[in-house]
Amino acid sequence: MATKSIAKKPARSTAEKTAEVMPNLQQYPHETQRYGEIVKLPNGLSEKVCKESVALLNQCLADTITLRDMYKKHHWQVVGPTFNQLHLMYDQHFLAQVELVDILAERIQLLGGIAIAMAADVAETTRIARPPRGREPAAVQIKRLAEAHELIIIEARDAAEKVDETGDSGTNDVFVSNILRTNELQVWFLTEHLVASSPVKS
Ligand SMILES: [Fe+2]
Numbered sequence: 001m002a003t004k005s006i007a008k009k010p011a012r013s014t015a016e017k018t019a020e021v022m023p024n025l026q027q028y029p030h031e032t033q034r035y036g037e038i039v040k041l042p043n044g045l046s047e048k049v050c051k052e053s054v055a056l057l058n059q060c061l062a063d064t065i066t067l068r069d070m071y072k073k074h075h076w077q078v079v080g081p082t083f084n085q086l087h088l089m090y091d092q093h094f095l096a097q098v099e100l101v102d103i104l105a106e107r108i109q110l111l112g113g114i115a116i117a118m119a120a121d122v123a124e125t126t127r128i129a130r131p132p133r134g135r136e137p138a139a140v141q142i143k144r145l146a147e148a149h150e151l152i153i154i155e156a157r158d159a160a161e162k163v164d165e166t167g168d169s170g171t172n173d174v175f176v177s178n179i180l181r182t183n184e185l186q187v188w189f190l191t192e193h194l195v196a197s198s199p200v201k202s
Pocket of ligand 1: 075
């Protein structure tokens with residue numbers, strides 16, 4: 001019985017072989033989707049509803065990224081008799097906020113939107129007051145964090161009601177189960193350090 005022979009590829013030069021695996025860095029920046037635009041996905045929600053939810057989620061995302069970073073700033077800069085306790089608690093809260101950032105950003109993307117991401121864009125968007133670059137007393141750190149939490153809590157409750165009215169139950173769940181619950185809990189842990197008998201004073 002005759003055996004079939006497999007045709008061999010013609011020999012190629014080293015330059016031809018290299019070209020196949022060489023990364024092409026001749027790429028020019030251009031946006032394939034503008035910030036604020038929606039790519040409609042088959043999720044049973046209208047483009048208008050997705051757009052409204054994405055706008056609310058992006059505001060909350062910018063504020064959550066800011067709060068997350070404020071926790072790290074205070075984690076590094078805290079001093080005083082409660083250093084260890086606050087240093088550790090700030091980092092625990094930071095890690096929970098990292099998770100919230102990802103939940104918010106991915107909710108935005110799955111609604112067909114674009115999540116705000118870079119520091120400069122976040123700084124332009126957040127409503128949380130900018131802290132100084134320098135160190136502040138622990139009590140002031142806590143007050144500043146508590147105010148940021150409250151801003152996000154009020155925003156999340158308001159956003160939860162709005163998306164409930166438009167029928168976006170998934171986003172409502174993110175605002176209530178993730179954002180609201182986590183921030184309320186962290187306010188409790190945080191503000192207990194400011195009771196009258198606390199060694200934390202400004
Ligand atoms: Fe650390």
